[in-house]
Amino acid sequence: MRDIAVELKDVTHRYGDVTALSHINLTVAKGEFFAMLGPSGSGKTTCLRVIAGFEQPTSGRVTLGNEDVTLLPASRRAVHTVFQDYALFPHMTVAQNIAFPLMIAGVKKKERMTRAGEMLERVKLSKFGGRRPAELSGGQRQRVALARALIDGPPVLLLDEPLGALDLKLREEMQRELKSLQRALGTTFIFVTHDQGEALGMSDRIAVFNRGRIEQIGTPTEIYDSPRTAFVSTFVGSANLVEGPRAAALAGAPTRFAIRPERVRLADLTSQPAAGALRVSGKLIDSQYLGAAVRLTLALDDGGEFHITLRSGDLEQEALHTRLGERFAAEFSRDDVKAIPE
Amino acid sequence: MTPGWMKAALARLPTWPYRISLSARSARALTLIALLLPPLIWLGVVYLGSLFALFAQSFLHIDEFSGVVVHKLGFHTYAKLFTAANLDIIRRSALMAALVTIAASIVAIPIALYMALYASPRLKSIFFVGVLLPLWSSYLVRVYAWKLILAKEGIANWVAEHAGLGGVLNWLLALPGLGGPSLSTSYIGTFTVFLYVWLPYAILPIHAALERVPKSLLEAAADLNASSRATLLHIILPLIVPGIAAGSIFTFSLTLGDYIIPGIIGPPPLFIGQAVLAHLGAAGNLPLAAAFSVAPLLILAGYLYIARRLGAFDAL
Numbered sequence: 212m213r214d215i216a217v218e219l220k221d222v223t224h225r226y227g228d229v230t231a232l233s234h235i236n237l238t239v240a241k242g243e244f245f246a247m248l249g250p251s252g253s254g255k256t257t258c259l260r261v262i263a264g265f266e267q268p269t270s271g272r273v274t275l276g277n278e279d280v281t282l283l284p285a286s287r288r289a290v291h292t293v294f295q296d297y298a299l300f301p302h303m304t305v306a307q308n309i310a311f312p313l314m315i316a317g318v319k320k321k322e323r324m325t326r327a328g329e330m331l332e333r334v335k336l337s338k339f340g341g342r343r344p345a346e347l348s349g350g351q352r353q354r355v356a357l358a359r360a361l362i363d364g365p366p367v368l369l370l371d372e373p374l375g376a377l378d379l380k381l382r383e384e385m386q387r388e389l390k391s392l393q394r395a396l397g398t399t400f401i402f403v404t405h406d407q408g409e410a411l412g413m414s415d416r417i418a419v420f421n422r423g424r425i426e427q428i429g430t431p432t433e434i435y436d437s438p439r440t441a442f443v444s445t446f447v448g449s450a451n452l453v454e455g456p457r458a459a460a461l462a463g464a465p466t467r468f469a470i471r472p473e474r475v476r477l478a479d480l481t482s483q484p485a486a487g488a489l490r491v492s493g494k495l496i497d498s499q500y501l502g503a504a505v506r507l508t509l510a511l512d513d514g515g516e517f518h519i520t521l522r523s524g525d526l527e528q529e530a531l532h533t534r535l536g537e538r539f540a541a542e543f544s545r546d547d548v549k550a551i552p553e
Numbered sequence: 554m555t556p557g558w559m560k561a562a563l564a565r566l567p568t569w570p571y572r573i574s575l576s577a578r579s580a581r582a583l584t585l586i587a588l589l590l591p592p593l594i595w596l597g598v599v600y601l602g603s604l605f606a607l608f609a610q611s612f613l614h615i616d617e618f619s620g621v622v623v624h625k626l627g628f629h630t631y632a633k634l635f636t637a638a639n640l641d642i643i644r645r646s647a648l649m650a651a652l653v654t655i656a657a658s659i660v661a662i663p664i665a666l667y668m669a670l671y672a673s674p675r676l677k678s679i680f681f682v683g684v685l686l687p688l689w690s691s692y693l694v695r696v697y698a699w700k701l702i703l704a705k706e707g708i709a710n711w712v713a714e715h716a717g718l719g720g721v722l723n724w725l726l727a728l729p730g731l732g733g734p735s736l737s738t739s740y741i742g743t744f745t746v747f748l749y750v751w752l753p754y755a756i757l758p759i760h761a762a763l764e765r766v767p768k769s770l771l772e773a774a775a776d777l778n779a780s781s782r783a784t785l786l787h788i789i790l791p792l793i794v795p796g797i798a799a800g801s802i803f804t805f806s807l808t809l810g811d812y813i814i815p816g817i818i819g820p821p822p823l824f825i826g827q828a829v830l831a832h833l834g835a836a837g838n839l840p841l842a843a844a845f846s847v848a849p850l851l852i853l854a855g856y857l858y859i860a861r862r863l864g865a866f867d868a869l
Contacts, residue, residue, distance in 0.1 A: 265772055285775040298773035302791045312777040314787075359777070 214241040216399040222271030231257040233423045245401045246410040249420030255403045264288045290367040291360035297352045299344035306340035312363040330358040350381045370402035407447045444469035461489050467551045472520040474547040477531045478540045490540045610843035630840040646825040650808035653747040657804045661755035669763035684753045699746045703737035743819030754803035762796025798865040809849040
């Protein structure tokens with residue numbers, strides 16, 4: 212096991228009667244890119260705020276490195292945060308913003324301006340040092356916030372929905388940049404997101420939050436391929452959740468399982484099922500063209516809906532799914548079924 | 554048959570859509586003028602016009618013997634204004650206004666900080682009522698109440714004596730220039746009452762400026778390891794400078810022009826407001842009264858200019 216950067220032990224946090232976090236246990240290793248994923252109100256941001264020191268947990272312990280920081284205020288913790296709204300100081304220039312942590316640390320003016328200049332170069336904003344934050348675009352502000360939080364080399368960087376305010380193209384670009392920056396610096400990154408694509412694409416490990424609890428912690432592959440709860444299976448990627456008698460009738464042993472829509476194929480009811488394949492049948496009620504894929508919805512004969520995602524250009528399948536309103540079989544392999552414990 | 558010249562003329566006419574849009578635009582312009590005219594008249598004629606009339610008055614002068622206003626422009630009245638006695642009045646008023654402004658900012662900043670950043674919603678509303686309540690009661694009554702508080706037989710004296718601070722009070726009252734027979738007849742008293750009366754005008758704009766500071770900036774400062782002191786110094790204070798400036802304009806100009814407080818509390822020498830009143834009344838010297846009221850205008854204009862040069866309004 213690598214050295215530990217952050218550890219939460221049985222952390223619970225309540226706002227009045229509302230429990231925002233309940234018995235959170237997690238360990239983030241040094242140099243890890245760790246994502247906290249969940250829908251809004253799931254507790255992921257509260258968890259970040261507990262690590263940053265903005266919230267004192269109601270119970271439990273927070274450790275940074277080897278130091279118990281549970282009772283330390285944010286101003287005395289070595290971690291820095293990139294805020295969702297960037298929180299740049301509007302009355303300071305970009306360079307002054309970036310040099311702020313150095314000024315607080317008492318670094319001489321000449322040195323801190325040199326180091327701010329280097330940092331500006333690193334985030335490709337050399338020309339903007341003299342501007343005010345209000346004169347920058349969203350993406351540029353994001354880089355300034357990043358540079359400011361990294362300039363004094365914190366062991367851990369917390370990012371609160373850092374890419375949420377950017378448009379899609381810029382977001383993808385920043386994802387790559389963040390990742391390469393993190394690799395180059397070796398800093399532990401903990402970032403909060405509600406975007407499962409972002410979490411899967413960037414992080415070494417993911418903690419999936421739901422209703423103040425962690426549902427599962429694991430690598431992106433583990434989370435996607437072996438979801439341990441129904442929530443994880445449907446929140447990370449999409450999944451058809453099959454449970455109860457229908458599940459038992461189909462697969463036998465597991466009484467609840469998930470099947471990814473991209474693992475399902477459409478078949479004529481009259482055709483012969485492939486060896487080891489499972490089938491459900493229903494009426495094709497919707498076909499949604501997404502560019503790279505087509506998303507189909509079947510209304511099952513015994514109630515409920517079933518989703519199928521087909522790759523565009525699959526001619527054999529396309530011949531079938533244009534027949535909206537007809538009954539079809541949805542076929543999937545037993546190997547692709549993910550059993551989900553009750 | 555249309556003659557050729559007529560065809561050419563028609564072709565030169567603007568096309569219909571263009572003409573329609575033009576007339577729609579001019580209709581909109583007319584509506585705009587109709588809507589803006591009443592406030593513009595109010596601002597231009599009633600407001601600035603009367604100020605201009607005042608300014609113009611100050612260039613007339615009064616005939617020494619008959620006491621009649623001579624309607625001839627000149628600098629006679631300003632020559633009168635710049636005599637030692639009158640300059641003394643202006644200097645005294647400006648100094649008092651400056652001291653009250655500084656003191657009001659020093660007292661108002663911590664109160665506004667507490668209200669905006671630390672007080673619970675309930676406590677905050679109590680603070681608001683506390684700040685605003687005095688403004689709902691008569692100003693004159695409050696000033697007379699202060700006269701009683703500060704009088705020799707008043708509660709301030711009584712408390713000072715019983716707290717064993719009689720010596721300190723006597724030492725204060727013995728200070729040359731500031732003291733006097735009692736608090737209510739000394740400049741210390743005038744200053745105290747000015748500070749009390751105008752304090753809400755300093756607190757409210759500073760509080761409003763603080764409310765506009767995003768909380769995430771304070772969290773960001775703490776997150777980057779700034780102490781509360783450093784956050785106050787480097788983040789909060791620079792961001793509320795416009796609020797402090799706005800409050801200081803209120804306290805400064807209100808003190809500069811007031812004639813009631815120095816008339817009731819403090820020693821006999823006049824302040825600008827009292828001088829204006831005196832020249833308007835029995836003396837009937839309207840031009841000199843006007844010249845006296847131009848003085849605070851100029852002082853304030855100078856103050857605003859300096860504040861602007863120092864960047865007090867940059868964040869607006």
